[in-house]
Amino acid sequence: MEQLHLREKEIFETLKLLKKNNFVVIGGYAVNAYALPRFSVDCDMVVKDNKEVEKIEIELLKLGYIKIKRNFEIPYGGKFIRYEKRISGIFKVSMDIMVGNVVDRGTNAGFSAKWIFENSKLRNLKGKTISENLKLRIINPDALFVMKMISCRPTDIRDIFLLIGFIRDKKWMQNQISGRVDFADRLKIVKKKISSKQFKDDLQGVFGIIDPATFEKYKKMIFSLEKPDENIK
Numbered sequence: 001m002e003q004l005h006l007r008e009k010e011i012f013e014t015l016k017l018l019k020k021n022n023f024v025v026i027g028g029y030a031v032n033a034y035a036l037p038r039f040s041v042d043c044d045m046v047v048k049d050n051k052e053v054e055k056i057e058i059e060l061l062k063l064g065y066i067k068i069k070r071n072f073e074i075p076y077g078g079k080f081i082r083y084e085k086r087i088s089g090i091f092k093v094s095m096d097i098m099v100g101n102v103v104d105r106g107t108n109a110g111f112s113a114k115w116i117f118e119n120s121k122l123r124n125l126k127g128k129t130i131s132e133n134l135k136l137r138i139i140n141p142d143a144l145f146v147m148k149m150i151s152c153r154p155t156d157i158r159d160i161f162l163l164i165g166f167i168r169d170k171k172w173m174q175n176q177i178s179g180r181v182d183f184a185d186r187l188k189i190v191k192k193k194i195s196s197k198q199f200k201d202d203l204q205g206v207f208g209i210i211d212p213a214t215f216e217k218y219k220k221m222i223f224s225l226e227k228p229d230e231n232i233k
Contacts, residue, residue: 003087003090003091004039004128004129005129005130006087006088006091007039007041007087007091007093008039008127008128008129008130009129009130010085010087010093011029011043011093011095012125012127012130012132012134014043014060014063014065014085014093014095015043015125015134015136016134017059017063018056018059018060019134019135019136021047021052021055021056021059022047022048022052022137023045023046023047023052023056023097023137024045024046024113024116024117024120024137024138024139025043025044025045025125025136025137025138025139026044026045026046026098026102026116026139026144026147027040027042027043027044027096028040028042028043028044028155028159029043029044029125030044030138030139030144031144031159031162031163032125032126032127032128033123033124033125033126033138034141034144034162034163034166035159035162035163035165035166035207036162036207036208036210037126037127037128037207038128038158038159038206038207039128039129041092041093041094042082042093042094042095042096043093043094043095043096044076044096044098045095045096045097045098046097046098046099046102046113046116046117047097047098047099047100047113048099048100048113048114048117049099049100049113050099053081053097053099056095056097057081057083060083060095063085064085065083065084065085065095066083066084066085067081067082067083068082068083068084068094076098076102076103076104076105077103077104077105077108078098078099078100078101078102078103078110079098079099079100079101080096080097080098080099081096081097081099082094082095082096082097083095083096083097098113099113100112100113101113102116102147104147104150104151106151106152106153107150107151107180107181109150109180109181110180111147115143116139116143117137119139119140119142119143120137120138120139120140120143121137121138121140122135122136122137122138123135123136123137123138125138141163141166141167141168142167142168142169142172142173142176143176144159144163145160145163145164145167145173146173146176146177148160148163149177149186149187149190150177150180150181150186152186152189152190154193154202155206157189157190157193157194158202158203158206158207160190160222161194161203161218161219161222162203162207162218164218164221164222165214165217165218165221170225174225187225187226190222191222191223194219194222195219200215203215
């Protein structure tokens with residue numbers, strides 16, 4: 001737990017110094033702005049162009065981050081830059097910057113930086129192991145749901161399960177997904193996962209105890225996505 005705390009504290013301190021720059025937080029830390037906070041060892045952000053990367057890089061290098069040039073497994077394609085910093089010489093955190101667009105490696109579905117910026121606003125970012133809140137430009141829950149449902153990795157499915165309670169425009173969300181991938185296929189994957197016996201334990205292992213009534217409510221809301229003419233209440 002101490003390592004988790006130190007890592008999260010480092011990322012929050014980094015974001016605090018970077019917040020004057022023009023970027024949008026996506027990924028796990030964006031989920032924390034809406035749902036129960038979960039921990040992530042990296043922070044994903046999107047910028048519009050290389051000029052913004054250069055400004056951010058100057059700040060990161062001052063803070064002791066190193067630009068990583070080697071290959072590593074990431075869920076996104078497109079232009080991607082990782083900066084890492086070791087904490088106490090033992091473990092590390094990373095700031096992952098996507099430039100111009102975000103492309104899901106599994107489906108090749110793409111999201112332009114323009115789309116991400118248009119679907120974002122200033123919000124409070126919450127920590128899991130620290131009490132501090134930080135106001136940053138964060139992707140909207142509907143758009144974040146779209147990106148995560150398209151990716152559909154186990155961690156994404158856990159995230160969208162809790163994000164479903166924050167969706168405001170179900171039809172828009174469905175149209176955005178359908179315009180990039182087979183919506184029915186993505187929903188089938190999600191439904192199978194959340195219906196498994198292990199899913200609730202996995203979910204609570206990441207986010208903590210979830211009220212049974214809330215769990216069943218969110219599960220029902222996920223299944224209701226089969227009805228595109230109805231908005232989520």
